[in-house]
Each structure stands twice: as structure tokens, then as C-alpha cells.
Amino acid sequence: MTTTTQVKHEVKDLSLASLGKQRIEWAGREMPVLRQIQDRFVAEKPLAGIRLVACCHVTTETAHLAIALKNAGADALLIASNPLSTQDDVAASLVADYGIPVFAIKGEDNATYHRHVQTALDHRPNLIIDDGSDVVATLIQERQDQIADLIGTTEETTTGIVRLQAMLRDGVLTFPAMNVNDADTKHFFDNRYGTGQSTLDGIIRATNILLAGKTVVVAGYGWCGKGTALRARGMGANVIVTEIDPIKALEAVMDGFRVVPMAIAAPQGDLFITVTGNKHVIRGEHFDRMKDGAIVCNSGHFDIEIDLVALKERAAEVKTVRPFTEEYKLASGKSVVVLGEGRLVNLAAAEGHPSAVMDMSFANQALACEYLVKNKGKLSPGLHSIPQEIDAEIARLKLQAMGIAIDALTPEQIEYINSWTSGT
Incomplete structure (x- = not known):
């Protein structure tokens, strides 16, 4: 591993960065929704001053989420959520080209993976994006003193949601968690297609x-x-x-x-x-x-x-x-x-989901982080669904990017579906 950058990292080889940057840019062609969100984030900085940890598969698509979060003002750090899911060239590019701390190596052993989880928690996150709930589980089990720093977490896997539900039943989920997995623009598309x-x-x-x-x-x-x-x-x-x-x-x-x-x-x-x-x-x-x-x-x-x-x-x-x-x-x-x-x-053995479908999943992640920060102190501990208006806006942006138009209700139709007096 070379150390030609001041950004903290543990990646396979920084010399892979140029290839990783090419692949990140290619994936971006298929991610117009996240791009529009990122453009707004650049102007508004909704995550300014927020320490954020993302435990995700380190892929070209995840790179765009990490870049969007950094552009939103977050002090973001990225680790892998699975020992075999890291794309080493992408990890290198995020460090060398985008200045994002990454701790992820394809094929890392379990000891290295768990050490990276500890590295993530050493960042003392205010927000956690989790993929399987390992970071949250470790926080609860080993770093109780850091829970006070936490605004909330987001989770986009079925496995992770099952674990969060178990935490809730056991009374240890004492902070808000956004159930990104159950957003319609996530599981209907990401999970299925x-x-x-x-x-x-x-x-x-x-x-x-x-x-x-x-x-x-x-x-x-x-x-x-x-x-x-x-x-x-x-x-x-x-x-x-x-x-x-x-x-x-x-x-x-x-x-x-x-x-x-x-x-x-x-x-x-x-x-x-x-x-x-x-x-x-x-x-x-x-x-x-x-x-x-x-x-x-x-x-x-x-x-x-x-x-x-x-x-x-x-x-x-x-x-x-x-x-x-x-x-x-x-x-x-x-x-x-x-x-x-x-x-x-x-x-x-492959590259994970196509960029076009992860565009919606990571749009949900980005907006869920913004929602948690905007509603700091207002959300009860436990699992929260993505607000319907956010879900619908992501779908609208995706259709718009695809050049697809849909109908709108007429005033007469709106009146009809809101009335109980009209019948046969």
C-alpha cells in the first residue's frame, strides 16, 4: 500500500485509482437521480459538520453515494460491509481522487473486517449508513458511550432490518433507524431487478x-x-x-x-x-x-x-x-x-447491481441521512419508514430522467376519490 495522500485509508493499491475513476465516471451515466440530489447538496450543505460512517459494498455505485455525502458537507468515512464485495480500484480512487477515507480490501479476512468496523466507530459517527447492521450492533455491544453522539442510522438490507427489529424487541435500539430497505423505490427495484x-x-x-x-x-x-x-x-x-x-x-x-x-x-x-x-x-x-x-x-x-x-x-x-x-x-x-x-x-464474482437500479437505492440513502439531520431530536427511537413524499419524488425524478411522462388526476377525479357520496 502506498501513502501518497494525507487521507487516512487502508486499500489494496492506490495505483489502481485511475482505472477506478474511469469506472466511477461510467457508472455515473446511469445515476441521474443521485446526481440531481448531489447538485442540490453542493449548494445547500445539509450535512455540514456531520461525522458520517458508511458500511457498504465498495462499488462504483457506492462511490457516487459517498461523493454526494461529502458534497453535502459530511465528514464521511467508508468501510466494506462484506469481505469480498470491495472493488479495489474504486476504493483507491475514492481516496486518491475524491479525498474520502476508505478502509476496504477485496478478500480481507474477518479480523481485518472487524478491525475496520472499529476504525469506523473511532470516527465517532453522528450518522451511520449500515449494510447488514454490523456497525450498529458493534456500537450497541461495545461502544455504549458513543450512542449519545448518534443522530440515527439508515439500513438498506433485509438482513439488517431483521437485526434492527430484534434490537428493538430487546430494547437496545435507543435511537432512530431509517428503514431504507422497505422504501418502494428500493425493494421493488433493487431487490427484484x-x-x-x-x-x-x-x-x-x-x-x-x-x-x-x-x-x-x-x-x-x-x-x-x-x-x-x-x-x-x-x-x-x-x-x-x-x-x-x-x-x-x-x-x-x-x-x-x-x-x-x-x-x-x-x-x-x-x-x-x-x-x-x-x-x-x-x-x-x-x-x-x-x-x-x-x-x-x-x-x-x-x-x-x-x-x-x-x-x-x-x-x-x-x-x-x-x-x-x-x-x-x-x-x-x-x-x-x-x-x-x-x-x-x-x-x-461480479460487480453487484447495475448502476441504474442503485441510483434509486442510494438516492433513498442520501435523502434518509438528510431527513435524520433535519429531524434531529424529533424522531422517536426505533424503525422509521422513508416518508412517502420522498419515495414518490425519487420515482418522479427517475421517470423524468428516462423521458417518461405519466398522467395527473383531473380536478373531477380528485373530487371523486375524496368523496364517499358518489356511487353507482
Whole structure:
């Protein structure tokens, strides 16, 4: 690591910065909503004097969020939210070209990751943008004295929201948290269209397999699972869905997918994709039933959806056969292939979601930070939804950037929908 800048950092190689800057600028072409927000932030400085920590996947899209926050006046610091999701050239460019402290290295071990979480908290943040709630959880468990400095936090992952809900139930969430994940302009698009496309992108880059004709098992039919199943079917795969929620299972059936328990799907699948946010969705007994050469991967936030410990216990040999592709030779003689070490395959083996969809997600993040600062001291502790007017404004800006116009209600229509006296 070189030290040609005064900005504090821990990145792989600052000489990668020029390539990273090119890629950041390319991503910006597809992010017109965040660009418009940033233009306003430059003039208004709504985050002036705010110490901000962002724990996110360090990608070209995240770079634009970090730049927007800095232009809003924030003293911002960025760390990775996943050991395999950092794009090293982007991290270098943010330090060298934009003066943003970054602590993120692709492939960093767990000890380094946790050290970076501590580095983030050493910044004594007033705002935390979290991706999985590791920074918030560490703050509550280890840095109680810093909670007084905190205005609030934002969270944009399903996994992180589940953790925040658990904190709320346990009475330890004593500050406001913005539920960015449930914003309509986030989960309807990012989770569904972003995860669907980027997951298959990661799988194809890692393996170069043909999806047409394959049996693909999608574990979980939330918004991420819906998008993944939809895109896999679009590539010609025969898709099986596994679920624990009867409503979601019924929805998958009505959408035309076969729904069975994982134990039934295990011997049928060629490719398994977990998107549940839960632990050990694919377990030892499932590996035992899989066909030779079955491929398993995860597109949920943490690497616990696939029970890799159970798989290693069954393996006589483990070898890397392609980048981000490991073959576990089992004692039975068959093999199971794991992509991206069981971590987010779309970020481990590819580049994550396309810029156009992250434009809306990060617009929500930026505006959620502004909302927390504007409402400092007014919001109760706990989870808060993105205000509907912010959600609608992001959608309006996105449509405008796409050159799409929509109708407006006439005065007569407004009167009708606000009246209870009119009928048949």
C-alpha cells in the first residue's frame, strides 16, 4: 500500500485509482437521480459538520453515494460491509481522487473486517449508513458511550432490518433507524431487478455455465428471490422455489414455479441459489442428496445461508477450479461446487447491481441521512419508514430522467376519490 495522500485509508493499491475513476465516471451515466440530489447538496450543505460512517459494498455505485455525502458537507468515512464485495480500484480512487477515507480490501479476512468496523466507530459517527447492521450492533455491544453522539442510522438490507427489529424487541435500539430497505423505490427495484440480474451475472462469470435447460433451485421467494427466479426462467432454466412462508409459497405457485421442500429439491437441482437472509438453508443432509457436480451459491447478505462447515466435514478434498469457484470432493465420490465462498455471489464474482437500479437505492440513502439531520431530536427511537413524499419524488425524478411522462388526476377525479357520496 502506498501513502501518497494525507487521507487516512487502508486499500489494496492506490495505483489502481485511475482505472477506478474511469469506472466511477461510467457508472455515473446511469445515476441521474443521485446526481440531481448531489447538485442540490453542493449548494445547500445539509450535512455540514456531520461525522458520517458508511458500511457498504465498495462499488462504483457506492462511490457516487459517498461523493454526494461529502458534497453535502459530511465528514464521511467508508468501510466494506462484506469481505469480498470491495472493488479495489474504486476504493483507491475514492481516496486518491475524491479525498474520502476508505478502509476496504477485496478478500480481507474477518479480523481485518472487524478491525475496520472499529476504525469506523473511532470516527465517532453522528450518522451511520449500515449494510447488514454490523456497525450498529458493534456500537450497541461495545461502544455504549458513543450512542449519545448518534443522530440515527439508515439500513438498506433485509438482513439488517431483521437485526434492527430484534434490537428493538430487546430494547437496545435507543435511537432512530431509517428503514431504507422497505422504501418502494428500493425493494421493488433493487431487490427484484438488481438482485435478479446481478446474481445470474455473478454465476455466469464464475462458471460460464449455460442456464438454459438447467434446474435452478431458488431458496426464498421474497423480493430478491422473485427477481432471481424470474431472471433464471428468462434464461431458459427450469426453476424450483423453496419457502417456509405459506403466502410467499402460494405466490410462487401462482407465478408458475414449482414449490417443494429443500429435501425434495436437493437431488433435482443443478444450481442452488439462497436468498433468504437466514442460517443454514442448505445443510448437510441436502448436500448428501445432491447430484454430482451440483453448484451452490448465495445472494443473501451473510455467508451463513449455506452450511459450509457441514460441507467441509464431508469433503475429502477442496480445490479451486476457477476464480471464486471451489469444488468439494466428497467421500462418496461426487462433488459439490461452491461459488464465492458462500458470500454474495453477485459481488464476489461480479460487480453487484447495475448502476441504474442503485441510483434509486442510494438516492433513498442520501435523502434518509438528510431527513435524520433535519429531524434531529424529533424522531422517536426505533424503525422509521422513508416518508412517502420522498419515495414518490425519487420515482418522479427517475421517470423524468428516462423521458417518461405519466398522467395527473383531473380536478373531477380528485373530487371523486375524496368523496364517499358518489356511487353507482
